[in-house]
Amino acid sequence: MTRNGEPFDAKLLLQDESQVFERKQSLSLQREGLESLCGMVNADPARGTIAFGLAPNGQVVGVEPGVLDKAQRTLTQVIRNRIDPPIQCTIDVREVEGKHVLILSARRSRDVPYHEFGGRAFIREGTSTRQLSLAEKQSLQRMRSRDIHPGPWTCDKCRSMVGVLGSFVITNEGMRRTYACECGGEFWPAT
Ligand SMILES: [Zn+2]
Structure with a gap:
């Protein structure tokens, strides 16, 4: 329980x-x-x-x-x-x-x-x-999964919207897309 x-x-x-x-x-x-x-x-x-x-x-x-x-x-x-x-x-x-x-x-x-x-x-x-x-x-995956979703995106903190996410970070496994917004929030699929 x-x-x-x-x-x-x-x-x-x-x-x-x-x-x-x-x-x-x-x-x-x-x-x-x-x-x-x-x-x-x-x-x-x-x-x-x-x-x-x-x-x-x-x-x-x-x-x-x-x-x-x-x-x-x-x-x-x-x-x-x-x-x-x-x-x-x-x-x-x-x-x-x-x-x-x-x-x-x-x-x-x-x-x-x-x-x-x-x-x-x-x-x-x-x-x-x-x-x-x-x-x-498959359609839900595309709508909700951050790895597959094509955009648009909304920041969960400042609510700003972007069509495409273009920020990457270099990790041990190579380039990885980041979902960080400059306000400190994170981008999630817009609904
Ligand atoms: Zn933001």
Whole structure:
């Protein structure tokens, strides 16, 4: 179990399912939940939350307290073993109406073009999740990977935009493109 210190807003549980939020009635729907989470982080908002123990209509059904510890360990293990590249996840257990709701949140860091779950990449569109095709994965690489992206670029500090990056540094392995901006920030693919 990891905690990244970001407090979870319990009001979120009352919201409708969305691009970044889905309910799962039971922990037996772990695989479906993780596919959705993978789809959420791969979409542009780059983050998502799955709440286990909530019926599709929002009713609190709770996950069985007896299996909670084991479920958290299993979930952590599955995330570690099956999500590639590794992703930072937060697992939180909240008591709502006397029942336990397990809240799983994740975020894609901007240097990762997309994550795969069990060897497949997913994308979330509204409230549905589907698998990405090879062409779509290549397009995401080109849009998000700094090694492949052709431009334009935005600096994450001063927000200046450039079409082409032309700075190189000499390293032990030869010339390498640098993403440094003169303001001290770094250039990332503009979206
Ligand atoms: Zn800058």
